[in-house]
Amino acid sequence: MSSALDEPGSAGDAIDAIQSEWRRLRPDLDLAAIGVVGRVLRSAALIVDRSDEVLAAHGLTRGEFDILAVLRRSTAPRSPSELRTISLATAPSTTKRLKGLEGRGLVDRSVNPADGRGALISLTAEGRDLVDEVFPLQLAAEDALLAGISGDERVALVGSLTTLLASIDRS
Numbered sequence: 001m002s003s004a005l006d007e008p009g010s011a012g013d014a015i016d017a018i019q020s021e022w023r024r025l026r027p028d029l030d031l032a033a034i035g036v037v038g039r040v041l042r043s044a045a046l047i048v049d050r051s052d053e054v055l056a057a058h059g060l061t062r063g064e065f066d067i068l069a070v071l072r073r074s075t076a077p078r079s080p081s082e083l084r085t086i087s088l089a090t091a092p093s094t095t096k097r098l099k100g101l102e103g104r105g106l107v108d109r110s111v112n113p114a115d116g117r118g119a120l121i122s123l124t125a126e127g128r129d130l131v132d133e134v135f136p137l138q139l140a141a142e143d144a145l146l147a148g149i150s151g152d153e154r155v156a157l158v159g160s161l162t163t164l165l166a167s168i169d170r171s
Contacts, residue, residue: 015039040164047145054141058134059104063089063097065134068106068123072131077120079112106130 015038019031048062055065066087071078078086084094098121101107106127112118123131146154 013039015042036164040161047142050141050145051138054137055134058130058137060130060134061097063087063093064101065131065138067094067097067101067121068127068131069135071107071121071123072128072135077110077122079118079120083121101127 015035018038019034022029022031022034052062055062060068066089067083070083070086080091080094080098083089083098084091087094089097098107098109102109105124108122108124109119110122112120149157
């Protein structure tokens with residue numbers, strides 16, 4: 001039996017349409033994962049787009065902001081490899097971001113006393129001020145994206161996403 005959600009462009013969302021199209025082509029497959037993964041990926045892309053708008057207005061990319069935010073939360077300078085691990089970025093992209101942030105006076109690089117070849121990265125006063133200015137704006141933008149979700153639904157969503165992330169981390 002067909003429903004309105006089975007036809008692309010009808011009631012539902014883009015993921016319903018994708019599932020419907022695949023269901024027509026491959027009725028033998030279990031398409032339930034598309035319902036979760038597709039919505040997580042689509043939500044993430046939309047969140048990143050909105051987040052990038054806020055950050056770009058302050059001359060930052062998401063990757064740069066992530067590094068600055070890690071340093072703002074830290075009680076001590078961090079090595080580039082620690083910053084890379086925390087932000088899930090590649091070594092070359094972290095190096096590029098750090099050079100740009102250092103060139104703008106937002107971070108300082110010093111020699112790591114535990115390893116004379118390594119560096120430690122710390123936030124400058126200007127970097128701290130920028131994070132303190134941008135972070136509330138970022139939070140407000142994210143909160144606006146969640147405005148259609150009630151408090152109880154948010155709690156349930158956090159629980160579900162925590163379980164999803166743990167499942168992915170184990171695989």
